[in-house]
Amino acid sequence: ELILAFESSCDETSVAVVENGTKILSNIIATQINSHKRFGGVVPEVASRHHVQQITRCTEEAMTEAGVTYADLTAVAVTYGPGLVGALLIGVTAAKTIAFAHHLPLIPVNHMAGHTYAASYVAPFHFPLLALLVSGGHTELVYMASAYDFQIIGDTRDDAVGEAYDKIGRVLGIPYPAGKPVDELAHQGQDTFHFPRAMMEEHNLDFSFSGLKSAFINTVHHAEQVGETLNKADLATSFQDAVLDILVGKTLRALQTHPVHQLVIAGGVAANQGLRTRMQAELAKLADPPQLLIPPLRLCGDNAAMIGAAAHVAYAQGIRGDLTLNADPSLSFPLSKETSPV
Numbered sequence: 001e002l003i004l005a006f007e008s009s010c011d012e013t014s015v016a017v018v019e020n021g022t023k024i025l026s027n028i029i030a031t032q033i034n035s036h037k038r039f040g041g042v043v044p045e046v047a048s049r050h051h052v053q054q055i056t057r058c059t060e061e062a063m064t065e066a067g068v069t070y071a072d073l074t075a076v077a078v079t080y081g082p083g084l085v086g087a088l089l090i091g092v093t094a095a096k097t098i099a100f101a102h103h104l105p106l107i108p109v110n111h112m113a114g115h116t117y118a119a120s121y122v123a124p125f126h127f128p129l130l131a132l133l134v135s136g137g138h139t140e141l142v143y144m145a146s147a148y149d150f151q152i153i154g155d156t157r158d159d160a161v162g163e164a165y166d167k168i169g170r171v172l173g174i175p176y177p178a179g180k181p182v183d184e185l186a187h188q189g190q191d192t193f194h195f196p197r198a199m200m201e202e203h204n205l206d207f208s209f210s211g212l213k214s215a216f217i218n219t220v221h222h223a224e225q226v227g228e229t230l231n232k233a234d235l236a237t238s239f240q241d242a243v244l245d246i247l248v249g250k251t252l253r254a255l256q257t258h259p260v261h262q263l264v265i266a267g268g269v270a271a272n273q274g275l276r277t278r279m280q281a282e283l284a285k286l287a288d289p290p291q292l293l294i295p296p297l298r299l300c301g302d303n304a305a306m307i308g309a310a311a312h313v314a315y316a317q318g319i320r321g322d323l324t325l326n327a328d329p330s331l332s333f334p335l336s337k338e339t340s341p342v
């Protein structure tokens with residue numbers, strides 16, 4: 001089985017060819033970061049234009065690198081949400097066109113299902129499984145009782161963790177996306193600021209990062225006003241320590257009520273070295289820890305190989321789209337009934 005997969009939900013245009021959901025034959029990723037950097041974030045109109053310019057080249061490269069022809073393909077898969085509507089539409093249109101022209105089944109994929117299944121390249125999934133999905137737009141704990149069955153049991157009440165990294169990076173003078181540089185800086189300082197850890201005492205699995213972000217920004221602005229220079233590494237360490245306490249703390253709590261065979265960490269922020277190390281260390285203290293699956297760095301950020309892995313499972317379950325498939329910018333997993341009301 002060969003799946004041609006498309007991803008264009010945000011600022012990466014990506015096309016991949018994946019064999020049997022396990023082997024990446026190609027995974028072309030064209031990033032637009034340089035075009036968005038000067039605006040401090042992703043500009044939707046600019047993103048759409050880039051996707052239009054890049055998608056044909058990426059598709060040709062993905063097919064050539066995989067060494068396959070359209071006649072070899074089993075199906076075409078595409079991210080149809082969540083994300084920027086104009087950006088999603090470019091991938092959806094490309095996928096529909098190729099599926100129609102070559103009489104191939106079309107598989108619609110949720111972007112966050114893709115992030116989750118990026119971890120299936122590390123080891124086959126064994127259910128039940130818990131996924132901590134951390135990215136530019138999401139911070140979720142997702143329980144999977146079986147394949148392709150996603151239930152949100154914890155969610156952010158405000159900002160996503162990646163978004164918080166990008167915003168505090170901005171006040172440190174770090175260009176978008178700030179996650180990686182802040183992570184590196186955080187390894188060079190001390191937690192001297194003791195920023196708040198929101199909702200840690202509450203008996204739910206939800207997250208909140210806006211208070212932490214505001215505390216950070218207020219601290220920096222106040223110092224500027226009084227002419228004080230703060231240590232940037234200490235600021236980054238203090239921020240990251242708070243983030244890790246929250247992410248790891250809530251995940252450990254989720255594991256108590258939802259015992260699982262495997263714990264997945266996925267999404268752009270799963271690239272965070274502090275998070276990877278800390279989660280591993282905390283799991284090692286448990287009597288019967290789940291197996292920890294974290295995608296390799298290249299598969300943490302947006303890419304089409306993760307969409308191909310999810311599509312392989314979706315295809316087996318009979319999930320199909322047709323030419324009426326539309327982008328769904330606010331597509332979401334079902335909320336578990338256990339989730340506390342916001």
Ligand code: ATP
Binds near residue numbers: 273
């Ligand atoms: P979503 O997946 O929610 O739709 P997105 O696709 O824009 O959002 P991703 O591409 O999955 O997000 O992740 C990008 C985010 O990951 C950015 O906010 C970036 O700063 C963050 N990030 C990348 N590397 C690191 C790191 N090492 N530490 C923390 N954050 C990181």
Ligand code: MG
Binds near residue numbers: 010011301302
């Ligand atoms: Mg991105």
Ligand code: FE
Binds near residue numbers: 111267268
């Ligand atoms: Fe993403």
